[in-house]
Amino acid sequence: MVSGMAGLRERKKEQTRRRIAEVALRLFAERDFAAVTMTEIADAAEVSRATLFSYYPTKESLVLADVGAEDLAAVVTARPAGSTPLAALRGYYRDLAAGPIAELDREATVTRLGVIFASPALSAAANSLLYRQRERLAAALAEEYGERVAAIVAAEVTAAVLTIQERYFRRLVDGADPVAAGRGLADDVTLAFDLVERGVAGA
Amino acid sequence: MVSGMAGLRERKKEQTRRRIAEVALRLFAERDFAAVTMTEIADAAEVSRATLFSYYPTKESLVLADVGAEDLAAVVTARPAGSTPLAALRGYYRDLAAGPIAELDREATVTRLGVIFASPALSAAANSLLYRQRERLAAALAEEYGERVAAIVAAEVTAAVLTIQERYFRRLVDGADPVAAGRGLADDVTLAFDLVERGVAGA
DNA sequence: GTCGAAAAACAAACCCAGTCCAATTTTCTG
DNA sequence: CAGAAAATTGGACTGGGTTTGTTTTTCGAC
Known part of the structure; x- marks a missing residue:
């Protein structure tokens, strides 16, 4: 079985998976x-409860499944020789702001984020996804900055990044023009890494 | 009814409340x-389940009830004239490291923190307590730094503070000498606010 | 002390997320 | 087509949390 060949089984699973998430x-x-x-x-998606839980192990994962899939630690360890970890992270988010995020379907994105922001449980869950990223980023940064500084810097970076994402999404939800919001996001990335x-003194 | 007079009712409630938390x-x-x-x-504390839930609305609150009671926003708004918000926060945590935290019963503190760190659910809950602090701190900082910078700085500060607390508690749990751990905490506070x-460039 | 009101504690039924398992159906492979 | 492997299913079960109506305890006034 060649990977990517996607037999009927795989295709149907993918289809069901998407249908469930959309319905939810x-x-x-x-x-x-x-x-x-x-x-x-489960009823609305026309699967059994057991099947629903086999696709999405928690209620939160129905909304957050593909959030937080990014790997900041990898961005750092795979950076080109000679560049600093922070430069690599800055570049990663700059590219993200310019490309992938800007191209998301606005309607769907706004809906999803409206749901997340409206629910304390979901906000908290999104928050703790980032928490695990932090630990791994700290480990990746330790080589360059030492463990002590790395722990704090990793915390700062992940917190700052979450904040600017929130700001971006908040603008979208509030009805801002997507292009302008994208520019604002890029500016925020610059500001956050400058900070x-x-x-604060130098930024 | 003078506050602090503490009739039998209040005293018994307080007593029950403490007993429940200790047993848990x-x-x-x-x-x-x-x-x-x-x-x-509930059984071990000799109260009914309903009573247990009336004292502690969630399982997490049994451990985290008095965590996160601090008010960073107030530290900023109540700072002496002429000082910067960051100086006020730095001072607040410096004093905390020197006094209150150092004087906690070590045994009890270690036990509690061991429990928190060992449980993902508790760690996550502690994390989201800080999340709400962040929003209020951002509002307090906005006057001085503007909304954009304030949001990011608030995120950095709360994340950094959580991290150094974690480091401190980790040292305690690992059996470090309390006095040495306290000094380490004070050093971390300095480092975090310098950062x-x-x-990173200037610290 | 006693009485009535307010507060606290209680038992029991209930809802929902998440787990487990054994039985069944669907898909794949030879 | 046969049989193995994977997916789906129903159903029972656990445990956190809520609700409701009842009983017990405390309190303040007399």
Whole structure:
């Protein structure tokens, strides 16, 4: 079985997986995250409850499955020789702001983020996804900065990045023009890394 | 009814409240947070399940009830005229490291923190407590730095502070001498605020 | 002390997320 | 087509958290 060949099995699974997530998101947007039960989602997606849980192990993962898939530690360890870790992270987010994020379907993105921001449980879950990233980033940074500084810098970077993402999404949800919001995001990335590198005094 | 007069009612409630938390912490330390049920805790504390939940609305709150009670936003708004917000925060944590934290009962502190660190659910809950602090700190900082910078700086500060607290507690749990750990904490506070103020380049 | 009101504690039924398992159906492979 | 492997299913179960109506305890006034 060649990987990527995608037999009927794989295709149907992928299809079901997407259908479930879409149905769930629609329900969460209509009512509220807390007000929708897993049983309702299973019914609406026409799968059994057990199957639903086999695709998405938690209710939160229905919304956050592909969030936080990024790997900051890898960005650092795979950076070109001669560049600093912070320069590599800065470049990573600059590219992200210019490309992938700007090209997302605006409607869907706004819906999803509206749901996340409206639910304390989801916000908290998104938050703890980043928490694990932090630990791995700290390990990757330790070589360059030493363990002590690395721990703090990793915390600063992940927190700052979360904040500017929130700001970006908040603008979108509030109805800002996507292009302008994208520019704002790029500016925020610059500011955030300037702050980390040179501090409040120097930025 | 004068506040602080503490009639029998209040005293008994306070007593029950403490007994419940102590019993719960002991059970969590013996086994694991996830392995202890609320029913067991109620039985061991000799109250009904309903009463248990009326004292502590969630399982996490049994451990985290008095964590995160600090108010960083107030530290900033109540700072002496002429000082910067960051100087005020730095001073607040310097004093904390020198005084209150150093004087906690070591045994109890270590037990509690061992429980928190051993449980992903508790770590995540502690994390989201700080998340709310962040938003209020950002609002307090906005006057001085503008909204954009304030949001990022607030994120950096809260994340950095959490990190150095974790480092301190980790040292304690690992059996470090409390006095030495306290000195390490004070050093970390200095480093963290140096990083925020002057950046990686300048610290 | 006693009475009535307020507060606290209680038991029991209930909801929902998440787990487990054994039985069944669907897909793949030879 | 046969049989193995994977996916789906129903259903029972655990445990956190809520709700409701009842009983017990405390309190303040007399």
